[in-house]
Amino acid sequence: MKIKKFAGIICLTSALLVAGCTSAVPEKSPSRNQPTGSQLENKIPWVATKNTTRINTSDPFEAAVIVSKTIWTSTNDQSRPGGVVLVNPDDWQSALVSTDLIHFPNNGPVLFSRQDQIPDVTINELKRLNPIGSPQNQNIQVILVGNFDKNVEEQIKSLEFKFDRIQGKNPADYAKAIDAYYAKVAGSVPQSVIIGSMDSPDFTLPATNWIAHMPEPLLYVKKDEIPQETNDALKTRNGQANIYLLGPELVVSSNVEQQLKQYGKVTRISGNDPYENAIAFAKFKDSATQFGWGITSPGHNVSFMVIGSPALAIAQTPFSHMGKHAPLLWTGQDKMPSPVMSYLMSIQPKYKLSPAEGPYNHAWITGDQNTMTSNAQAEIDSMLEITSESGGGHGNMGGMDNNKQTDSTQMPGMKH
Incomplete structure (x- = not known):
C-alpha cells in the first residue's frame, strides 16, 4: 500500500x-462503496x-470489528466478552435500542450482519472473540436482534455458539422487547428510561452511549404520538418512572411530553439542533437519580x-x-x-x-x-x-511571565 x-x-x-x-x-482512503468484509x-x-x-x-461492518478489537483483546478469559449482540446496520432503530445489552448482560460489542448472511469480517471477529457466555443470561454467547433469515442462525450454529433471538414488528416493539429482555435477565425493571424520536436519528442517537453504559433503556415515540408498545413498557414502572425526554419540541411535541407525565416525572433534555442537543445530553446530570454524564469539567x-x-x-x-x-x-x-x-x-x-x-x-x-x-x-x-x-x-516554563528575565537555574527542572 x-x-x-x-x-x-x-x-x-x-x-x-x-x-x-x-x-x-x-x-x-478506502472507498465507502468497496465490498463489505474486506481484509x-x-x-x-x-x-x-x-x-x-x-x-x-x-464501512460499518469493519468499524464495529475495529472497535471490538480495541476494547476486547481476547488474550485470556478476562479480556473476552460474555456475549455479542448481532444487528442489521440498515435498521438503525432496532440496532440502537439493542446497545442497552452491551454492558449487561453481555459485556460485549455490537457487531453487524446482513439480513441474509453474516459477512466474513464479522464471522472472523466472532471467532477471535470466542465469547465466554453471559453467566447472568444462561451462558448465551450471541443475541440476534432483528428479523434475520434462517441462514444467519445456521451460521451461528456452525460456530457452535449458544444464541438467543429478539424480534419485533416495528421500532417501538423492538424497544419494548429489549426493555423486557433486560428486565427479565436483571430480575427488575429499571425505573429510569430515555424517550427518543424513532424518526429523527440525529437527535436520538446520543442516547446509545448512555444506555450501553447504564441500565436505562431507550423507548420510542413519534413527534405527536406515543406508540402502544411504548405505553405498555412505561406501564411496567407503575407510574413511578423517571422519564428523560431527549430532543426539542421540533422532534417530540409538548403534547407527547404531557402524555408521558401519566407514567412518572418527565425531564426534557434538548438543544436547538443535533449538535447542541448532543452537548446538552453530555452536560446533563440528575443529582437525585445520578442519571446523566454531567461532563462540565x-x-x-x-x-x-x-x-x-x-x-x-x-x-x-x-x-x-x-x-x-x-x-x-x-x-x-x-x-x-x-x-x-x-x-x-x-x-x-x-x-x-x-x-x-x-x-x-x-x-x-x-x-x-x-x-x-x-x-x-x-x-x-x-x-x-x-x-x-x-x-x-x-x-513558558510553568506559566512564568515571558517578559521577565529569569535565571534558568531557578526554573523548575532546569537545575541539573
Whole structure:
C-alpha cells in the first residue's frame, strides 16, 4: 500500500496493540462503496494524534470489528466478552435500542450482519472473540436482534455458539422487547428510561452511549404520538418512572411530553439542533437519580461522529462501556461547529506549573477521511490539548511571565 507522510499523525498499525508506530496514513482512503468484509489486515485500522484516536474506516461492518478489537483483546478469559449482540446496520432503530445489552448482560460489542448472511469480517471477529457466555443470561454467547433469515442462525450454529433471538414488528416493539429482555435477565425493571424520536436519528442517537453504559433503556415515540408498545413498557414502572425526554419540541411535541407525565416525572433534555442537543445530553446530570454524564469539567473522553452515519454511530457505542467512558458528540466533516468548539473550550484542561499535572481529555473518532477529514481530526486534537492557566504555552516554563528575565537555574527542572 502506498503511503505518504502526514505531520502530527501517528498510525497504530498493530491489529490489537499499539505497537510500532509510523507517521503515515493511506494516500487514498478506502472507498465507502468497496465490498463489505474486506481484509482489515491490508488497512491501517487506527490513526492517532496525541489527543485523538480514529477508527479508520467508514464501512460499518469493519468499524464495529475495529472497535471490538480495541476494547476486547481476547488474550485470556478476562479480556473476552460474555456475549455479542448481532444487528442489521440498515435498521438503525432496532440496532440502537439493542446497545442497552452491551454492558449487561453481555459485556460485549455490537457487531453487524446482513439480513441474509453474516459477512466474513464479522464471522472472523466472532471467532477471535470466542465469547465466554453471559453467566447472568444462561451462558448465551450471541443475541440476534432483528428479523434475520434462517441462514444467519445456521451460521451461528456452525460456530457452535449458544444464541438467543429478539424480534419485533416495528421500532417501538423492538424497544419494548429489549426493555423486557433486560428486565427479565436483571430480575427488575429499571425505573429510569430515555424517550427518543424513532424518526429523527440525529437527535436520538446520543442516547446509545448512555444506555450501553447504564441500565436505562431507550423507548420510542413519534413527534405527536406515543406508540402502544411504548405505553405498555412505561406501564411496567407503575407510574413511578423517571422519564428523560431527549430532543426539542421540533422532534417530540409538548403534547407527547404531557402524555408521558401519566407514567412518572418527565425531564426534557434538548438543544436547538443535533449538535447542541448532543452537548446538552453530555452536560446533563440528575443529582437525585445520578442519571446523566454531567461532563462540565476537564479530564474526560468523548466520541466524535459526523451526522448522517447512524450505523457508524452505533458501531462506536462500546467506547462508552469500557476504558475511558465517552458520550457521543456530533461534529462537521471538515471543521467543528461553533457550539461544539465552545463546549470543548469549556472543558479544556489547564495546568498551573507543568502539563504533566493533567488532567487530560481524549477523543475517539469513527470514520475514515471520506467521513471526517484530517483537518477536522487535527482541530479536535488541538481543542483537547492541555494548556497553561496563564495562557502561555509549554515553552513558558510553568506559566512564568515571558517578559521577565529569569535565571534558568531557578526554573523548575532546569537545575541539573
